[in-house]
Amino acid sequence: MIIHVDNVKKKYKKEWVLKGINMKVEEPNIIALVGPNGSGKTTLLNCMTNILKLDEGSITLLDQPHTDTSIFKEVSYLQDNRILYGHLTAYDHLKFICDVQKIPYKKIKEVTDRVGMSSYVKRRVQNFSLGMKQHLLLAMAIINQPKILLMDEPLNGLDPTSAINMREILLQLYEEGTTIFVSSHNLDEIDRLTHNIHFMKDGALLKESLKDMDSVTYSIKTNDDDQANLLLKENAFDVQLQKNRGITFSERDVSLQHVMKLLHDHDFTIISVDNKVEGAEKRYRELFEEGSV
Amino acid sequence: MRLLIFELKKILLTKKFIAICLLIIAGITFLFFRNYISQxxxxxxxxxxxxxxxxxxxxxxxxxxxxxxxxxxxxxxxxxxxxxxxxxxxxxxxxxxxxxxxxxxxxxxxxxxxxxxxxxxxxxxxxxxxxxxxxxxxxxxxxxxxxxxxxxDIAPQYANYSIATPNFMMQVMQIFITFTAIALILLFIADILTREFEEGSIHFLITQPIKRHTIVLNKFIGGVVIYAIVILLVTITPYTLGLIFGNPGTFSYPVVVENNGVIDFITIQHYLMTSTILITVFSVFCITLYLFYSLIFRQTLIALFAFMATMLVGYLINTLTAGTFWAWVNPLQNMLPEQMILVQNSHEWYMAIPVTLVVIVVLHVVMVGRVRRLKVG
Incomplete structure (x- = not known):
């Protein structure tokens, strides 16, 4: 079992902020947690990483109790940028993680190249923009090639290019076997990342997740839509090729992640992924009422 | 060790640390040249x-x-x-x-x-x-x-204006051990742990594969290393200035002490050694106590207030009590090492050391327990 959250309850003072959360993740996946402010998303993540004490229930990550600090060799938690030390450089932060996790220093160059922050890795964090800090947080979270990557609002402060870059990195990590558990307000980006979206309200996970609901129609544009269409059909995917929209399919019939993986494995370049139906945002509005976010 | 290096980087690479170290050197240099031109x-x-x-x-x-x-x-x-x-x-x-x-x-x-x-x-x-x-x-x-x-056969030195190396070192040490050391320690370590809570960076540390008690232990060692750097500055700077610009003097220069009402002597060498031991023990105690308060209160101002209140209580106890018994059991006895060394009536200068070390160990044991159960919101 990769993640097992069993009837987790947490209260602040006398108010229950988590009311019996249950979740099982048995194979690598991208799971999104969506909900309004105060719904308990960050509390759940903090409980999973033992930053907060559980009042009831239990959590195991990779079949180990979440209280065992050794799990952090394989579990990373991308938190908000307050955790960074302003007067240290990005390199200092990454070197520290390499030191405590016995990761060779050459990984620093690899990960900074991957995230796109090589040019400012030796600069002090206090001079970083919000986006640069997010890059560093991502680099810190993935330098150990984690099996589980927990992320709290990772897209905050990212410009569109960086957001796309982060999405690509996360999809690559997923393909490499990392389970990604992400909470975010950016419904559009989340929608593009996964349809395994869980909604959270008032400290409880709603029974329905987006993947259980009405389908969303996707359209994907690649560097060679004809060949990609043929490949997908050869692999029994129910897809259509449409003029101007590229390859389209319904989430009900075809998994976006599987399509992306197959195309990636065959070296197709994904130019864009769009969903025709509003997907997560539409459902979010239905569940939480417009304007409550 | 790896965490310690990271901790030291966090402390030593700050402008504050460098500025205070330079101020210490500048202050000692100023004092020496004041003595030099005041002969x-x-x-x-x-x-x-x-x-x-x-x-x-x-x-x-x-x-x-x-x-x-x-x-x-x-x-x-x-x-x-x-x-x-x-x-x-x-x-x-x-x-x-x-x-x-x-x-x-x-x-x-x-x-x-x-x-x-x-x-x-x-x-x-x-x-x-x-x-x-x-x-x-x-x-x-x-x-x-x-x-x-x-x-x-030792030539006398001006009491507060000496440029003889040992006498000037003693003058600097007298200033250092009279509350200056504690003030400097507080300046350096005031937010060493509380900042992690206040700014949220503690989340980063406790989501690393390291044992939690090592976080506080390394903060403590970091504090001790800072103290060691300061005491080195306080001894090496006057020594160097005295050697270059002053005169060698003698470390056998007598210092008057009162021993059970009788006038006695120790040498400057002995004074420097005992005062260094006493202020080191008391500084380590202060670092431990301050970290303890930091862990409990998690806010710099409150931790500072609690620490200052403890020192004040300690000062009052020192003023109101006397005798061998209190010297053995009061860990705050070394708050003023000068008095412990120069006036040894009904106590010896070393008597408060064992109880101070015991309290340091007890505080660490309590801190380890607390930090293992540490939950941060």
Missing amino acids: DFAHGQIAAEYNEYVNVHEQRANYYEAIMENPSDDILGDLEQLEEQQELNETALETSNQLLSQLDTSEWQERLQLENQYYQEVEEYKYANGDHPLTFEEINRSRALNTKLLDE
């Missing part, structure tokens, strides 16, 4: 002191002369004692005049011998109920020090 002033102070003695005796001589010419009825019975006082005052006046006139011409040995002769005469004068600003304690201390210097 004539210090010499003048001795002359002023001798001059004051002469004035005192002259005033007393005029008084005796006047009173002897027209003795009032109420002192007729004391005439014999007044005559004795007048005679002793005349002798002391003569010696004090000699001291003043020979100050610039005589060798130091000659001057100290004459000073001792003068102290002897003043003592006799005071025994004869004569009035003099010097107390018996001051007379005894000064005479004993002069005798020691003569016996050891």
Whole structure:
């Protein structure tokens, strides 16, 4: 079992902020947690990483109790940028993680190249923009090639290019076997990342997740839509090729992640992924009422 | 070790740390050159002191002369004692005049011998109920020090203006151990742990594969390393300045101490060694106590307030209590190491060390327990 959250309850003072959360993740996946402010998303993540004490229930990550600090060799938690030390450089932060996790220093160059922050890795964090800090947080979270990557609002402060870059990195990590558990307000980006979206309200996970609901129609544009269409059909995917929209399919019939993986494995370049139906945002509005976010 | 290096980077690479270290060096250098250019002033102070003695005796001589010419009825019975006082005052006046006139011409040995002769005469004068600003304690201390210097053949140094390496080191150490060390430690470590809570970076540390108690342990070691750097600055800087610009002096220079009411001596070397031990033990205690409060309160201001309150209570306890028992059981006894060393009445300078070390260990054990259960919101 990769993640097992069993009837987790947490209260602040006398108010229950988590009311019996249950979740099982048995194979690598991208799971999104969506909900309004105060719904308990960050509390759940903090409980999973033992930053907060559980009042009831239990959590195991990779079949180990979440209280065992050794799990952090394989579990990373991308938190908000307050955790960074302003007067240290990005390199200092990454070197520290390499030191405590016995990761060779050459990984620093690899990960900074991957995230796109090589040019400012030796600069002090206090001079970083919000986006640069997010890059560093991502680099810190993935330098150990984690099996589980927990992320709290990772897209905050990212410009569109960086957001796309982060999405690509996360999809690559997923393909490499990392389970990604992400909470975010950016419904559009989340929608593009996964349809395994869980909604959270008032400290409880709603029974329905987006993947259980009405389908969303996707359209994907690649560097060679004809060949990609043929490949997908050869692999029994129910897809259509449409003029101007590229390859389209319904989430009900075809998994976006599987399509992306197959195309990636065959070296197709994904130019864009769009969903025709509003997907997560539409459902979010239905569940939480417009304007409550 | 890896966490310690990271901790040290967080502390040592700050502008605050570098600025304070430079200020320490600048302050010591300023003090040395103040001493250097004040040699004539210090010499003048001795002359002023001798001059004051002469004035005192002259005033007393005029008084005796006047009173002897027209003795009032109420002192007729004391005439014999007044005559004795007048005679002793005349002798002391003569010696004090000699001291003043020979100050610039005589060798130091000659001057100290004459000073001792003068102290002897003043003592006799005071025994004869004569009035003099010097107390018996001051007379005894000064005479004993002069005798020691003569016996050891060590030239005297100006008390607060010496440029002899050992004496200047002692002067710097005296300033350092009188609350300065604690103030510096607080400046350096005030937010060493609380900042992690206040800014949220503790989340980063506790989501790393490291044992939680090592976080606090490494903060503690970081604090001790900072203290070590400061004490090195406080010893090496005056030593270097003294060697280059001052004179070598001698570490055997005597320092007067009071041992169960009796005047005794230790050398400057001994003073520097004992004061370093005491201030080190007390500083380590303060670092531990401050980290303990930081862990409990998690806010810099509250932790500082709690620490200062503890020091104040400690100071009051030190003021209100005395004796061997309190010296053994009061870990705050070393708050003023100067007193522990120079006045060893009913206690020895080292007595508070064991209890301080025990409290340090106990605080660490409590902190390990707390940090293992640490949950941060």
